[in-house]
Amino acid sequence: MNCGRTRTLGSNMMYAITALTAVVVLLSSSTADAQISLHDIGRFQHEGPFDSGASEIVAYDPETQRLFVANAALGTIDILNIEDPTMPTLFRSISVVSLGLGKQPNYVAVHDGVVAAAIEATIKQEPGRVAFFDPDGNLLNSVMVGALPDMLTFTPDGEKLLVANEGEPNASCSVDPEGSVSIIDVSQDVEGITQADVITAGFAAFNGTPLDPSIRSFAPNAAVFSLNAEPEYIAVSSDSRTAYVTLQENNAIAVVDIDTGVVTHLHGLGYKDHNVAGSGLDASDRDTKINIRLWPVQGMYQPDAIAAFGNYLVMANEGDVRDHSGCNEQKRVGDADYILDPTVFPNAADLKKSANLGRLRVTKATGDTDGDGDYDVIHPFGARSFAIRDRLTGELLWDSGDQLEQITAAAYPKNFNSDHTANTFDTRSASKGPEPEGLAVGEVDGIPYAFIGLERISGVVVYDISDPLNPVFVQYVNPRNFGDPTKGPADDRGPEGVLFIEEGDSPSGRPLLVVANEVSGTTTIFEITTP
Numbered sequence: 446m447n448c449g450r451t452r453t454l455g456s457n458m459m460y461a462i463t464a465l466t467a468v469v470v471l472l473s474s475s476t477a478d479a480q481i482s483l484h485d486i487g488r489f490q491h492e493g494p495f496d497s498g499a500s501e502i503v504a505y506d507p508e509t510q511r512l513f514v515a516n517a518a519l520g521t522i523d524i525l526n527i528e529d530p531t532m533p534t535l536f537r538s539i540s541v542v543s544l545g546l547g548k549q550p551n552y553v554a555v556h557d558g559v560v561a562a563a564i565e566a567t568i569k570q571e572p573g574r575v576a577f578f579d580p581d582g583n584l585l586n587s588v589m590v591g592a593l594p595d596m597l598t599f600t601p602d603g604e605k606l607l608v609a610n611e612g613e614p615n616a617s618c619s620v621d622p623e624g625s626v627s628i629i630d631v632s633q634d635v636e637g638i639t640q641a642d643v644i645t646a647g648f649a650a651f652n653g654t655p656l657d658p659s660i661r662s663f664a665p666n667a668a669v670f671s672l673n674a675e676p677e678y679i680a681v682s683s684d685s686r687t688a689y690v691t692l693q694e695n696n697a698i699a700v701v702d703i704d705t706g707v708v709t710h711l712h713g714l715g716y717k718d719h720n721v722a723g724s725g726l727d728a729s730d731r732d733t734k735i736n737i738r739l740w741p742v743q744g745m746y747q748p749d750a751i752a753a754f755g756n757y758l759v760m761a762n763e764g765d766v767r768d769h770s771g772c773n774e775q776k777r778v779g780d781a782d783y784i785l786d787p788t789v790f791p792n793a794a795d796l797k798k799s800a801n802l803g804r805l806r807v808t809k810a811t812g813d814t815d816g817d818g819d820y821d822v823i824h825p826f827g828a829r830s831f832a833i834r835d836r837l838t839g840e841l842l843w844d845s846g847d848q849l850e851q852i853t854a855a856a857y858p859k860n861f862n863s864d865h866t867a868n869t870f871d872t873r874s875a876s877k878g879p880e881p882e883g884l885a886v887g888e889v890d891g892i893p894y895a896f897i898g899l900e901r902i903s904g905v906v907v908y909d910i911s912d913p914l915n916p917v918f919v920q921y922v923n924p925r926n927f928g929d930p931t932k933g934p935a936d937d938r939g940p941e942g943v944l945f946i947e948e949g950d951s952p953s954g955r956p957l958l959v960v961a962n963e964v965s966g967t968t969t970i971f972e973i974t975t976p
Contacts, residue, residue: 480909480975481889483922483958487970488937489525489533493518496866499966502942503959504553504560507950509580511536513560514961514968515550515942522550522562524582530953530970539582546576546587554606556599559585559635561606563594570620575608575627577635585636588629588643592622596678600685604632605703607688609676618771621666623647624674626690626699628706644706648674648699657713660697661745663767663774663810674699677765680753682836689751689758689836693765696745698758698839712839716743717762717828723846726829727862727874732800735854735861735871737847740802741790742823746832750884750943752895757842757913758834759895761881764827766808774810777875779803784819804875829878831897831906833913843914849879852921853902860927863902865939865964868927873901886910887945889956889973894919896958898940905940905960905971924969939964 493499498517512525520542525533547564560578573594576587591610612624630642648671662673677693688701700710725739748760776783785793796802812820830845862873883898895908904923908916924937942961956973
């Protein structure tokens with residue numbers, strides 16, 4: 446197991462001995478049985494200020510052996526040559542601003558020599574664009590899509606391009622565009638694509654209709670779900686007929702029929718009971734210790750990245766919050782106006798202490814189940830886990846519980862739940878913990894693996910998912926050196942995009958994992974080796 450550096454368990458490792466023993470067993474047994482191992486072999490430092498999104502998302506063209514990296518800091522797509530993956534070099538930068546396409550690229554994808562970029566408008570509540578480039582960076586065409594195109598992906602057959610238009614409101618929430626999924630027919634030469642080749646799958650059919658109770662819709666337009674829907678990420682079935690779209694803020698998945706452009710189902714994702722053995726969390730940034738334990742809270746899964754894998758969906762349960770000035774849902778359990786129901790929580794005064802649940806960030810939008818003005822259920826953001834669900838029903842089949850916090854606690858006790866902008870201890874415990882965000886699934890020697898990027902403490906966690914009902918932890922690798930990020934060698938922080946390159950497409954002949962780190966502005970290449 447490669448955790449970046451060797452650390453011993455210090456005085457901060459103070460949670461229950463049963464939990465500690467489980468972590469040690471998990472780490473040691475996984476290391477002994479690991480089928481693969483990741484080693485960082487190459488890194489590129491993009492231009493742009495620290496913590497400005499200089500490397501957010503990465504895509505790969507196997508024909509030219511080039512990476513395409515969304516650099517939001519400069520409003521460019523940086524093209525990297527990785528013929529030698531140990532020494533990535535800049536081939537060219539494409540300025541979407543200079544081309545008049547919009548403010549910044551949010552996502553890039555490549556299929557059969559065509560590079561597609563989702564580009565946010567200068568005013569992000571206005572329609573964005575998808576631009577098409579050749580591998581040399583020459584603009585071929587562009588079309589208009591919905592507001593705030595945040596992610597896009599080609600269908601496996603290459604016939605369609607799907608775009609998640611998040612439709613995020615402005616700061617005052619006076620303008621809240623509809624969320625949608627654009628479906629672009631790219632079966633012809635992309636230079637011939639017109640606006641007529643773009644159809645929109647929207648959510649108007651769900652306005653005013655009863656929804657699963659765990660699907661969130663917000664004031665001031667709670668009854669108009671199409672305004673509240675915020676598509677985040679898309680996975681596509683292997684037959685290219687069905688798309689599965691995470692609606693992160695809504696705690697839901699949308700199912701889209703690609704041929705008809707219709708949203709056919711909404712699946713509420715339910716809540717995670719953090720009061721069940723193996724699903725605890727560290728809820729306080731003021732208790733001066735690692736304290737992963739059970740708490741009477743129900744976490745909202747709110748996945749970001751999603752991948753389709755056979756009959757399953759793999760999700761990184763990051764969590765997200767509407768914290769705009771005009772519609773801020775965020776509270777802390779300890780806030781005086783966040784009143785806990787005295788019958789459900791007879792120990793409310795104790796729970797509200799800062800060393801307990803008082804510092805935990807939660808939503809005020811849900812949890813008052815009987816409408817009497819106090820909270821009967823405590824709903825924090827995210828589940829601090831990755832999960833596997835049934836592709837057809839959205840049913841939860843497996844969740845990593847508290848393993849991600851346990852793994853990072855054992856590896857970095859002095860920087861447990863650190864933020865990605867500073868070397869801290871425990872600062873993220875009150876808000877989403879390690880924050881799993883990016884995700885990729887890939888096969889090595891016929892075995893499928895999930896690679897999960899942890900946005901806050903950074904690094905990638907690897908699981909063998911050959912048994913989707915019982916995934917096995919393999920490795921946690923984190924090149925972050927917890928030094929001064931402005932000095933010395935690159936210090937990878939804030940993984941956003943995670944990309945798997947299979948052996949047959951790799952310039953080295955070995956599978957690679959490429960990680961775009963938005964805070965440090967680095968793109969890092971890992972070689973995947975087998976025993």
